[in-house]
Amino acid sequence: MEKKEAVVQMVLDAVERGDGNSIETKLGSVTEPELVGALKSLERRKYIEFVTEETGWFELTEEGEEIAQNGSWEYRVFVAVREKGQSTKRLEKTLGEKAKIGVGQAVKNGWVKVVDGTVTANTLDIKDEARESLLMKEKICEKTHAQLRKRKLLVERKRKTFNVKKGELFSQEVTQGEKEITKEMLVSREWEKLSFKEYNYDALGKRERKGGLAPLMKMRDEFREIFLQMGFTEMRTDKYIETSFWNFDTLFQPQSHPSRDLQDTFFVDSSCAESRIPARLLATTRRAHEEGIEGSEGHRYTWKLSETQKCILRTHTTAVTSRTLHEHSKQSPFRPGRYFSIDRVFRNETLDATHLAEFFQVEGVIVDRNIGVAELISVLSSFFGRLGMEDLRFKPAFNPYTEPSMEVFAYYPALKKHVEIGNSGLFRPEMLQAYGFESDVCAIAWGLSLERPAMIKFGVDDIRKLVGSAEISFNEDSSVCLL
Incomplete structure (x- = not known):
């Protein structure tokens, strides 16, 4: 059995068992394009009806997880210079390659200032909004989401679910249907008992090569x-x-x-x-x-x-x-x-x-x-x-x-x-x-x-x-x- 036919049969079997809700989670290694192709094919023949739903959520990246646990780079820069200023080179030795990002974001937030290569604090206390936003990722505004995605701390995930139910002509056995009526079918009236493949009148034909007037x-x-x-x-x-x-x-x-x-x-x-x-x-x-x-x-x-x-x-x-x-x-x-x-x-x-x-x-x-x-x-x-x-x-x-x-x-x-x-x-x-x-x-x-x-x-x-x-x-x- 070919892969396409196998997916079609898997869908029909799942619907017969009553497993039509969120069907994509029950078909194992079937890819989304393969599943969508099978669903549309069965829907055209009125074997099934289905509705597509899309859900989305946010996940922390590896760096986002690290920041949610230990604080943002700008916060760590502020903590390091709160008592006494430090040179940018020393911060890089302490915090690694992310020190530059932290200094830049801390300066942007107004937490620190850089004078002649030395970073000093502008205030005594701050709020690590980046870390708090990552911990509350589902409740923050779109603008904050965008900022965190730009910093590659947060990614958006999407998933399609297909809710499938039996159609008017549901059957676990798939018949292809006759493609055309023959003379013998008409004479014997056999066509009255047969099912025929529906024509898709909206389908585009093959594009033929044609001549064209030169510009x-x-x-x-x-x-x-x-x-x-x-x-x-x-x-x-x-x-x-x-x-x-x-x-x-x-x-x-x-x-x-x-x-x-x-x-x-x-x-x-x-x-x-x-x-x-x-x-x-x-x-x-x-x-x-x-x-x-x-x-x-x-x-x-x-x-x-x-x-x-x-x-x-x-x-x-x-x-x-x-x-x-x-x-x-x-x-x-x-x-x-x-x-x-x-x-x-x-x-x-x-x-x-x-x-x-x-x-x-x-x-x-x-x-x-x-x-x-x-x-x-x-x-x-x-x-x-x-x-x-x-x-x-x-x-x-x-x-x-x-x-x-x-x-x-x-x-x-x-x-x-x-x-x-x-x-x-x-x-x-x-x-x-x-x-x-x-x-x-x-x-x-x-x-x-x-x-x-x-x-x-x-x-x-x-x-x-x-x-x-x-x-x-x-x-x-x-x-x-x-x-």
């Missing part, structure tokens, strides 16, 4: 939902390889700009060069760079077609915005527009805990007549407010294709400071008028990485954990959404 993808979906709620339309972002024309030139970024160098940009085979750049846009973009448009002086250099046809892995999704605004400019009559994109961009970065060569950029743009910084701040407050970032600050900045430009900072309570979360600004007239927009049409835009807010949200200290090397458990256990 970065959850963050992306949250941003997308916010844009859609604010009336934005998603731009098509599947063109990872771009010409320098759309990535740089249409953004009024000079061909000598450092960001177009090999150390910052991934260049690809020039055979992919796009040959269908709109002729009018090509001409107006060249003029914007070389001469300027309507009040602008341009960059004053010789613009090269060979440079603009170089192919790269796009360095920002603003290349997508450039294409979208060019298409929007063809609408007649003019209509305002709201667009957003969330997708990969590529930079020639050294990989470390805060940098990736491939990362996600979030970008939003609004094009309308006569809008400016006030509208930009308003829409940024609404956008970031939906992410729970309400305390925003704006700092003037420089960007080749926006003027004015502003860095956006949000306050993070965990860091107790404002942290940069994005960039923003108004697209330059040289861009918009080259597309074909009228002079009173403006575009406000902002952008940020997806990884930085994800790192803060999910408590990640290394940006590389958000991408391919992440453990599947990290995906499964991360939050379903942002609240």
Whole structure:
């Protein structure tokens, strides 16, 4: 007979004999977990009913027993110095290693004082409350109990008792019960005579391994939902390889700009060069760079077609915005527009805990007549407010294709400071008028990485954990959404 079955039988036999009260004292070497398991099993089958009672008491430790007999260490220190002061070293020789405890407690009680290593009495008579409390351990207050337990003079003991009585279906013979009804039982009607094992509908099933959205993808979906709620339309972002024309030139970024160098940009085979750049846009973009448009002086250099046809892995999704605004400019009559994109961009970065060569950029743009910084701040407050970032600050900045430009900072309570979360600004007239927009049409835009807010949200200290090397458990256990 297995140990579990043996304990069950011992319980049934004890109840049959009338020994159900304080049953744990009558089963010898059975441990408490074994007994509780047997009792709950029998209770589920209605063989027994039981009630658990817990009693507690206090016991003196070995040191507590010694103090109850001979007095506390502070009392012994006081007795030793009552007639004449003694040095701490002499007390240690007399009372042993506990002398330090006794001196400290006696000083705390105000019984003695220590001056230049000599202990002298402050009073003629005292009351050894520690010893008296130990002798009356069941009658003292909780505060005194706590003090004695802290000094390891007293310990609390607890004991569970189980009072057991017969249940509705009590029997000394345990039947397991059938687990399921078979066809034969139904045909023969044998099931009517059998007992069946009860199903526990509250039991949890085995946890199955499942897939999970990566935290970065959850963050992306949250941003997308916010844009859609604010009336934005998603731009098509599947063109990872771009010409320098759309990535740089249409953004009024000079061909000598450092960001177009090999150390910052991934260049690809020039055979992919796009040959269908709109002729009018090509001409107006060249003029914007070389001469300027309507009040602008341009960059004053010789613009090269060979440079603009170089192919790269796009360095920002603003290349997508450039294409979208060019298409929007063809609408007649003019209509305002709201667009957003969330997708990969590529930079020639050294990989470390805060940098990736491939990362996600979030970008939003609004094009309308006569809008400016006030509208930009308003829409940024609404956008970031939906992410729970309400305390925003704006700092003037420089960007080749926006003027004015502003860095956006949000306050993070965990860091107790404002942290940069994005960039923003108004697209330059040289861009918009080259597309074909009228002079009173403006575009406000902002952008940020997806990884930085994800790192803060999910408590990640290394940006590389958000991408391919992440453990599947990290995906499964991360939050379903942002609240």
